[in-house]
Amino acid sequence: MWKTILRRLLIMIPQLIILSLLVFLLAKMMPGDPFSGSINPNTDPKQIEALRRAAGLYDPWYVQYFRWVGNLFHGDLGTSYIQHVPVTSLIADRANNTFWLSLLTTILTYSIAIPLGITAGRHQDQWQDTGVQIFNYITLATPGFVFYILGLWLFGFTLGWFPISGSVSANASGFWGVLGSRLYHMIFPAILYALIATTGTVQYLRTGIVDNKVEDYVRTARSKGVPENVVFHKHILRNSLLPIAAFLGNTITGLLSGSMIIESVFSYPGMGKLFLDSISQRDYTTLTALILIFGILTLIGNLLSDIIMSIIDPRIRIQ
Amino acid sequence: MEKQSDLLLDIQHLHTAYRLQGKFYDAADDINLTLKRDEILAIVGESGCGKSTIASSIIGLYDHKNTKVTGDILYNELNLVGLNESLFNKIRGDKIGMIFQDPLASLNPLMRVGDQVAETLYYHTDMDEKARHARVIELFNQVGMPRPEEMYEMYPHELSGGLRQRVVIAMAIACKPEVIIADEPTTALDVTIQAQILDLLEDIQRQSHSGIILITHDLGVVAETADEVAVMYAGQIVEKSDVKTIFENPLHPYTRSLLNSMPQSDDTDEDLHVIKGTVPSLKNMPRSGDRFAARIPWIPASAHEVEPRVHEVAPGHWVRCTCWKTFHFEDEDSTQKATAASGE
Numbered sequence: 175m176w177k178t179i180l181r182r183l184l185i186m187i188p189q190l191i192i193l194s195l196l197v198f199l200l201a202k203m204m205p206g207d208p209f210s211g212s213i214n215p216n217t218d219p220k221q222i223e224a225l226r227r228a229a230g231l232y233d234p235w236y237v238q239y240f241r242w243v244g245n246l247f248h249g250d251l252g253t254s255y256i257q258h259v260p261v262t263s264l265i266a267d268r269a270n271n272t273f274w275l276s277l278l279t280t281i282l283t284y285s286i287a288i289p290l291g292i293t294a295g296r297h298q299d300q301w302q303d304t305g306v307q308i309f310n311y312i313t314l315a316t317p318g319f320v321f322y323i324l325g326l327w328l329f330g331f332t333l334g335w336f337p338i339s340g341s342v343s344a345n346a347s348g349f350w351g352v353l354g355s356r357l358y359h360m361i362f363p364a365i366l367y368a369l370i371a372t373t374g375t376v377q378y379l380r381t382g383i384v385d386n387k388v389e390d391y392v393r394t395a396r397s398k399g400v401p402e403n404v405v406f407h408k409h410i411l412r413n414s415l416l417p418i419a420a421f422l423g424n425t426i427t428g429l430l431s432g433s434m435i436i437e438s439v440f441s442y443p444g445m446g447k448l449f450l451d452s453i454s455q456r457d458y459t460t461l462t463a464l465i466l467i468f469g470i471l472t473l474i475g476n477l478l479s480d481i482i483m484s485i486i487d488p489r490i491r492i493q
Numbered sequence: 494m495e496k497q498s499d500l501l502l503d504i505q506h507l508h509t510a511y512r513l514q515g516k517f518y519d520a521a522d523d524i525n526l527t528l529k530r531d532e533i534l535a536i537v538g539e540s541g542c543g544k545s546t547i548a549s550s551i552i553g554l555y556d557h558k559n560t561k562v563t564g565d566i567l568y569n570e571l572n573l574v575g576l577n578e579s580l581f582n583k584i585r586g587d588k589i590g591m592i593f594q595d596p597l598a599s600l601n602p603l604m605r606v607g608d609q610v611a612e613t614l615y616y617h618t619d620m621d622e623k624a625r626h627a628r629v630i631e632l633f634n635q636v637g638m639p640r641p642e643e644m645y646e647m648y649p650h651e652l653s654g655g656l657r658q659r660v661v662i663a664m665a666i667a668c669k670p671e672v673i674i675a676d677e678p679t680t681a682l683d684v685t686i687q688a689q690i691l692d693l694l695e696d697i698q699r700q701s702h703s704g705i706i707l708i709t710h711d712l713g714v715v716a717e718t719a720d721e722v723a724v725m726y727a728g729q730i731v732e733k734s735d736v737k738t739i740f741e742n743p744l745h746p747y748t749r750s751l752l753n754s755m756p757q758s759d760d761t762d763e764d765l766h767v768i769k770g771t772v773p774s775l776k777n778m779p780r781s782g783d784r785f786a787a788r789i790p791w792i793p794a795s796a797h798e799v800e801p802r803v804h805e806v807a808p809g810h811w812v813r814c815t816c817w818k819t820f821h822f823e824d825e826d827s828t829q830k831a832t833a834a835s836g837e
């Protein structure tokens with residue numbers, strides 16, 4: 175197993191290099207540089223030229239690339255041309271917010287999807303299954319932003335049950351006060367988001383159970399006199415959860431990209447909202463930094479999936 | 494005279510019907526069979542003739558909503574037909590062991606093979622974990638697995654086909670069942686391994702004095718291992734006898750055709766004929782008359798019984814219908830003559 179993981183880590187190195195090259199080229203293609211924002215009508219253009227030269231903007235591309243990578247290792251993602259602050263500090267807070275929102279959403283998604291998938295698979299073609307299938311069609315067909323805006327309007331504005339923006343209220347104090355306020359701000363978007371995100375998991379689990387139920391090894395377990403309940407939990411369910419566990423890593427990165435819409439609708443200061451804001455403000459430095467981060471997270475998500483698989487599925491370990 | 498307790502299974506008038514588009518169709522039609530201690534009963538027949546249906550009816554593993562089982566399957570005077578699940582679970586794995594065709598598919602890919610064998614013991618004995626482990630090692634030795642301690646920790650995909658089938662056999666015999674049902678236990682294996690597995694089954698039977706139902710479509714296997722043989726066609730038993738009689742004096746046309754299809758058959762000309770055609774599907778099964786009549790059209794209808802029954806032609810030798818009395822294999826010359834005659 176350790177061998178598999180180590181090999182998998184090694185594969186990630188070229189992936190990271192390619193990703194960084196692509197992002198670097200993207201950054202180069204975007205208009206503007208650190209000085210374009212600070213141009214003052216009174217400044218001598220020659221002086222700006224000199225500044226640009228001093229900053230190395232006329233060096234060959236590979237020199238610039240290695241300097242950029244070197245800076246990355248020091249946690250320097252550049253300076254926002256628009257907000258004139260280091261991108262790192264701009265992202266740090268929001269990454270934290272997005273992390274907690276995503277974590278809460280993931281937990282909620284699985285706590286809704288797994289029982290639903292089990293019910294549907296176990297009672298295949300009965301009314302319970304039909305109910306779950308209808309729920310699944312609705313979550314599949316409903317566009318996220320419509321659902322979020324409706325939720326926001328109904329439970330936020332009209333009923334006033336949940337805060338409609340922000341990640342923590344200004345007058346929260348003390349450890350528990352802040353924690354409570356954060357949770358209060360997160361829980362509603364997380365629930366809405368989780369409801370929409372259940373579709374895949376429910377469907378995978380249902381199909382897994384339906385398929386595994388008729389497998390020969392299940393019949394073998396029954397022929398040993400194993401009670402039906404144990405046959406289900408120990409044999410059928412475990413095998414049916416494989417694809418879900420394998421998908422876990424990818425789900426996390428999927429949630430990150432999906433966070434753009436939910437964060438924007440709820441004015442929740444996270445990375446997704448920052449991404450959309452950066453586009454509308456043409457804040458290209460922040461945008462490239464975020465693309466790089468999302469790229470790396472996707473690679474990590476895949477890595478996580480592979481590692482989880484190698485732990486839970488003995489057939490993977492050998493290869 | 495045999496003792497009463499020598500009779501392990503007494504199957505009487507077993508009908509097993511599957512529901513297809515709302516209607517039930519018999520896949521096993523009036524099956525009468527007995528299995529005695531120390532006996533290997535072979536059930537032979539082409540694919541789709543209902544062999545596995547009998548096995549799953551005995552062990553009670555079928556989709557209860559879409560399958561209707563009637564008749565009696567007496568195991569030591571306990572009727573297994575309609576037995577409730579919790580009682581049945583006490584019998585399955587303990588009194589009746591089952592071996593399936595495909596050993597890879599028959600094992601849970603996520604469980605160590607040793608644990609899968611131990612699972613049988615968990616539900617039928619009061620052994621603790623250590624005792625179960627020791628018993629599994631003992632079983633692995635018995636079924637001829639090398640390095641049993643090491644094998645215990647393996648996953649199914651790490652073993653060869655032959656070893657997997659040994660694990661499945663160990664699982665089936667873990668509680669020393671009186672009845673072992675093996676449904677095509679060697680079909681999925683290499684030819685060289687097949688003989689080893691059959692030898693193993695015979696060894697087990699000699700040691701445990703159990704009765705084995707061996708389902709197969711390979712007459713070579715039957716000749717080597719079986720004591721009694723039931724030949725099935727289209728859901729019915731067409732001939733039943735001891736193995737010697739079946740091979741030396743087969744009567745039913747289907748049995749004779751099956752024997753001719755054996756590769757190293759060294760009989761003379763006339764007997765080399767094999768009857769063409771296949772078993773009709775469940776829905777297309779004729780529900781009256783001789784089901785085999787359609788495949789021997791050159792035999793006149795009058796040779797068949799209207800409602801064929803099973804007749805005891807000699808002690809212990811049962812044959813369905815009376816058509817065997819006038820049966821002869823189709824002669825190519827005569828068919829040509831017949832078509833020529835009808836053309837004139």
Ligand SMILES: Nc1ncnc2c1ncn2[C@@H]1O[C@H](COP(=O)(O)OP(=O)(O)OP(=O)(O)O)[C@@H](O)[C@H]1O
Binds near residue numbers: 539775
């Ligand atoms: N669960 C089921 N539902 C409907 N029809 C079935 C079912 N199981 C078997 N059948 C049908 O019943 C008939 C007998 O099937 P069975 O599996 O008992 O045959 P078999 O003799 O074991 O064949 P094989 O050698 O292919 O294993 C076939 O026509 C088959 O299509």
Ligand SMILES: [Mg+2]
Binds near residue numbers: 544545546676
């Ligand atoms: Mg079969």
